[in-house]
Amino acid sequence: MPQQPRRELTHRSIPASEIPTSGISVSLTAGTLQAIRERVGKRGVSAFLEKAAQRQIERDNLDDLIADFDKTRPAASRS
Numbered sequence: 381m382p383q384q385p386r387r388e389l390t391h392r393s394i395p396a397s398e399i400p401t402s403g404i405s406v407s408l409t410a411g412t413l414q415a416i417r418e419r420v421g422k423r424g425v426s427a428f429l430e431k432a433a434q435r436q437i438e439r440d441n442l443d444d445l446i447a448d449f450d451k452t453r454p455a456a457s458r459s
Contacts, residue, residue, distance in 0.1 A: 420428045
């Protein structure tokens with residue numbers, strides 16, 4: 381499977397008011413949405429989901445890096 385280019389999350393140093401946004405519709409289970417709202421309130425759901433998506437992207441990028449690293453090391457040196 382071809383690897384996706386890694387995307388850097390560079391907007392952390394940009395004020396929130398200057399970051400372009402787009403609206404989408406997302407379906408979540410009722411229990412998940414309730415748990416999010418209990419943590420952040422009704423007005424914090426989008427920010428919570430943004431942070432969760434950023435964390436997942438970072439994890440996926442790390443997984444890709446680890447996989448690339450494992451491909452370059454001889455099998456005997458992995459143990």
